[in-house]
Amino acid sequence: MSRGPVVIEVTRGPLVESRHEGIAAVVKADGTVVDSWGDIDAPILPRSANKPIQAMAFVESGAVERFGLGDEHVALSCASHSGETRHVETVRAWLQRIGLGEGDLECGVHAPRLQTSIEALAREGLQPTPAFNNCSGKHSGFLSTAVHYGEPTKGYIKYDHPVQKRLREVMTDLCGLDADSFPHGIDGCGIPTLATPLRSLAQAMGSMADPSRLASRRADAAIRIRKAINAEPFMVAGSGRFCTRINEAAPGVIQVKTGAEGVFCGILPTLGVGVALKMWDGAARASEVAMAALLHHLGVLPAADREAVLTPPVRNVVGLLVGEMRPARSWLG
Amino acid sequence: MSRGPVVIEVTRGPLVESRHEGIAAVVKADGTVVDSWGDIDAPILPRSANKPIQAMAFVESGAVERFGLGDEHVALSCASHSGETRHVETVRAWLQRIGLGEGDLECGVHAPRLQTSIEALAREGLQPTPAFNNCSGKHSGFLSTAVHYGEPTKGYIKYDHPVQKRLREVMTDLCGLDADSFPHGIDGCGIPTLATPLRSLAQAMGSMADPSRLASRRADAAIRIRKAINAEPFMVAGSGRFCTRINEAAPGVIQVKTGAEGVFCGILPTLGVGVALKMWDGAARASEVAMAALLHHLGVLPAADREAVLTPPVRNVVGLLVGEMRPARSWLG
Numbered sequence: 001m002s003r004g005p006v007v008i009e010v011t012r013g014p015l016v017e018s019r020h021e022g023i024a025a026v027v028k029a030d031g032t033v034v035d036s037w038g039d040i041d042a043p044i045l046p047r048s049a050n051k052p053i054q055a056m057a058f059v060e061s062g063a064v065e066r067f068g069l070g071d072e073h074v075a076l077s078c079a080s081h082s083g084e085t086r087h088v089e090t091v092r093a094w095l096q097r098i099g100l101g102e103g104d105l106e107c108g109v110h111a112p113r114l115q116t117s118i119e120a121l122a123r124e125g126l127q128p129t130p131a132f133n134n135c136s137g138k139h140s141g142f143l144s145t146a147v148h149y150g151e152p153t154k155g156y157i158k159y160d161h162p163v164q165k166r167l168r169e170v171m172t173d174l175c176g177l178d179a180d181s182f183p184h185g186i187d188g189c190g191i192p193t194l195a196t197p198l199r200s201l202a203q204a205m206g207s208m209a210d211p212s213r214l215a216s217r218r219a220d221a222a223i224r225i226r227k228a229i230n231a232e233p234f235m236v237a238g239s240g241r242f243c244t245r246i247n248e249a250a251p252g253v254i255q256v257k258t259g260a261e262g263v264f265c266g267i268l269p270t271l272g273v274g275v276a277l278k279m280w281d282g283a284a285r286a287s288e289v290a291m292a293a294l295l296h297h298l299g300v301l302p303a304a305d306r307e308a309v310l311t312p313p314v315r316n317v318v319g320l321l322v323g324e325m326r327p328a329r330s331w332l333g
Numbered sequence: 334m335s336r337g338p339v340v341i342e343v344t345r346g347p348l349v350e351s352r353h354e355g356i357a358a359v360v361k362a363d364g365t366v367v368d369s370w371g372d373i374d375a376p377i378l379p380r381s382a383n384k385p386i387q388a389m390a391f392v393e394s395g396a397v398e399r400f401g402l403g404d405e406h407v408a409l410s411c412a413s414h415s416g417e418t419r420h421v422e423t424v425r426a427w428l429q430r431i432g433l434g435e436g437d438l439e440c441g442v443h444a445p446r447l448q449t450s451i452e453a454l455a456r457e458g459l460q461p462t463p464a465f466n467n468c469s470g471k472h473s474g475f476l477s478t479a480v481h482y483g484e485p486t487k488g489y490i491k492y493d494h495p496v497q498k499r500l501r502e503v504m505t506d507l508c509g510l511d512a513d514s515f516p517h518g519i520d521g522c523g524i525p526t527l528a529t530p531l532r533s534l535a536q537a538m539g540s541m542a543d544p545s546r547l548a549s550r551r552a553d554a555a556i557r558i559r560k561a562i563n564a565e566p567f568m569v570a571g572s573g574r575f576c577t578r579i580n581e582a583a584p585g586v587i588q589v590k591t592g593a594e595g596v597f598c599g600i601l602p603t604l605g606v607g608v609a610l611k612m613w614d615g616a617a618r619a620s621e622v623a624m625a626a627l628l629h630h631l632g633v634l635p636a637a638d639r640e641a642v643l644t645p646p647v648r649n650v651v652g653l654l655v656g657e658m659r660p661a662r663s664w665l666g
Binding site: 010012013014015017018019020021043044045107108109110111115118119120121122123125133183184185186187188189190193195261262280281282283286316317318319320322323 | 343345346347348350351352353354376377378439440441442443444448451452453454455456458466516517518519520521522523526528594595613614615616619649650651652653655656
C-alpha cells in the first residue's frame with residue numbers, strides 16, 4: 001500500500017517551527033512492497049546510505065581473508081565515520097597491510113566531525129589527512145579489492161574502473177534493475193552515485209536482509225557485513241551517532257546506514273525486509289527521526305533510547321529544552 | 334498578488350537531488366503586499382532575522398550616544414556574528430564601557446563559527462566565552478539599554494523584563510499588530526521569539542525601509558541602523574558570509590539579515606519595501622538562494638557576485654563542481 005509522504009515536525013514552544021517531507025519504502029528481496037509513503041518510484045541518489053551494498057564487492061572478493069582483516073575493517077568499509085582516533089588509526093594500519101598508504105586514497109581531505117577532534121589536532125599542530133575523511137574506510141575496501149584482483153589502484157573512483165563496475169554489478173543483482181542504465185552524479189568522495197528508484201534501493205537492502213536467492217558467496221558476504229555492522233557499531237559512525245547507537249542496541253535485528261542529503265537505509269534480517277527513505281530537503285536530522293519512527297512502526301526499535309531517537313529534544317545554547325522533533329500525526333504520529 | 338511557494342533546487346549531476354519549499358512576502362510600511370508566494374499569513378518564528386527590529390529599542394533609547402558607541406556597535410546589535418577576533422574584542426570593550434562584563438551576558442556559550450577560529454583557540458589553550466556567542470552583540474545592546482534606563486540587568490532575557498517589553502512595543506508599532514498577543518517560543522540565545530505572521534514581519538521591515546509614518550526618534554533609529562549595517566557589514570555576520578557580502582555591496586539599497594531555521598529578512602529603502610521569507614524545512618542554504626533570487630527579481634541584486642549567490646556551486650571534498658543550487662523554474666527561475 002502507498003500512503004501520503006513522510007512528515008517530520010520540529011517544534012519550538014507552541015509552534016511547529018519547521019517541517020520536513022520525504023518518501024519511504026519497506027521492500028522484500030523479491031521486490032514485494034510491504035509498505036510505502038510518497039512516490040517511491042522517484043529516482044534518488046543513495047549517497048553513503050548504500051555503503052553496505054558497496055561493501056559486498058569487497059567482502060565477496062576474498063580480500064578480507066587474503067589480508068587478514070576483521071569485523072572492524074568490514075564495518076569501516078560500510079562507514080561514514082567521524083574521524084575519531086580509532087577510525088583513523090585502523091584505516092592507516094589497514095592501508096599498510098595492503099602495501100599502500102594514505103596517498104593512495106582519492107577521497108580528499110576534510111576535517112573530522114567532532115569539535116573535540118578538530119581541537120585535538122590543532123593543539124598538536126597537525127592537519128587532517130585523507131584517513132580522516134568519513135569515507136576512508138570504504139575507499140580502503142575499494143583499494144583492497146583492486147590490489148586483490150591485481151588491478152591498477154590509481155583512478156579507482158572513476159565510473160569505468162573495475163572497482164566501480166563491480167559495485168554496479170552487485171547493485172543490479174540486489175535490486176533487479178540494470179544499474180549500468182542509471183544516470184549518475186559524483187558523490188562527495190568522488191565516486192559515482194547512481195540515481196536509483198527508492199523502491200529499488202529498499203529492495204537491495206531487502207536482499208541483504210534475506211539473501212536466500214543470491215549466489216552463496218554473495219549471500220555469505222551479506223551475512224558477514226550484517227554481523228560486522230553489529231559487532232563494530234562504533235566503526236560505522238562514531239561517538240553519539242544515530243547509526244552507532246541503533247546498530248549497537250539491536251544486533252542481528254537492525255543494520256542502518258545514513259547518507260548525505262537526507263537518505264537513510266536499513267537492513268532488517270528478522271523481518272526479511274529492507275528500508276530506504278529520502279527527505280526531499282536533504283535534512284539529516286529529519287532522516288534520523290524518520291528512520292526511528294519506521295523502526296518503531298515495524299516493531300523493532302530497541303526500548304532503550306526510544307524517546308531520545310523518536311522525539312529528540314531541541315535545546316538552546318544554555319541547554320534549555322525549547323522544543324522537539326517528532327513524526328507528524330499525519331504520518332506515523 | 335499571491336502565487337505558488339518559493340522553491341529552491343539542489344542538483345547533483347543530471348538530478349535534482351534535493352528541494353526546499355517556503356513562503357515569501359514583499360510588503361510596504363502601510364501593509365500593502367507588493368508580491369507574495371505561498372501562505373504569508375502563516376505565523377513563523379523570526380529568530381535572528383528580526384535583529385534589526387530588535388536593535389531599534391537600543392538605538393532610539395539614546396544609549397548609543399550616552400556610551401559613545403559607533404556604527405560597529407549598532408551593526409553588532411543586529412548581528413549573528415561568526416565569533417571572529419574583531420567581533421569578540423569589540424563586544425568585550427563595549428561591555429567594559431557600560432560597566433559590565435561577559436558574565437552579564439545571558440546568551441550562553443557556543444564555539445565560534447569558523448573551523449579556523451576553533452583551531453586558533455585550541456592552539457592557545459583557550460575556551461570560547463559568552464562574547465563568542467553569535468548573539469553577543471544583540472545582548473550587549475539589550476544590556477546597554479537596561480543600564481541606560483537604570484533597570485536591573487539580571488534576567489533581561491525574560492519575557493516580562495522591560496528590555497523584552499520594549500522589543501514587543503517596537504514590533505507592534507512597526508507591523509501594526511499587537512505583538513503582546515503573539516504566542517512565543519524560546520530562541521537559541523534565551524530570549525522570547527514571537528510567532529509573527531510572515532506578512533507582518535515583512536511589513537515591519539517595510540517600516541524600517543520607509544519610516545516616514547513613525548515617530549521621528551524611531552524613524553531616526555531606523556535610518557541609523559540601516560546606515561550601520563552597510564557601514565560595518567563584517568560586524569553583522571563575518572568572513573565570507575552572505576549577509577556581509579550583500580550588505581557590503583549595496584549600501585543604501587539593501588540591508589539583509591539571516592535567522593535560524595530558514596528565515597531571512599531584508600530592508601530595501603530605495604524601493605520602500607521590506608522582505609521576509611521562511612523555508613519550511615529550516616534550511617539556511619536555501620534561504621540564502623531564495624533571498625538572492627528575490628533581490629534579483631526586485632532589480633536590486635548587485636552585479637558582482639550575482640552568479641555566486643543566485644546559483645551557488647555544489648562542490649565535493651576535493652573541490653570538483655558536482656552540482657548547483659538554484660531557484661526552481663516554477664518559482665522565479
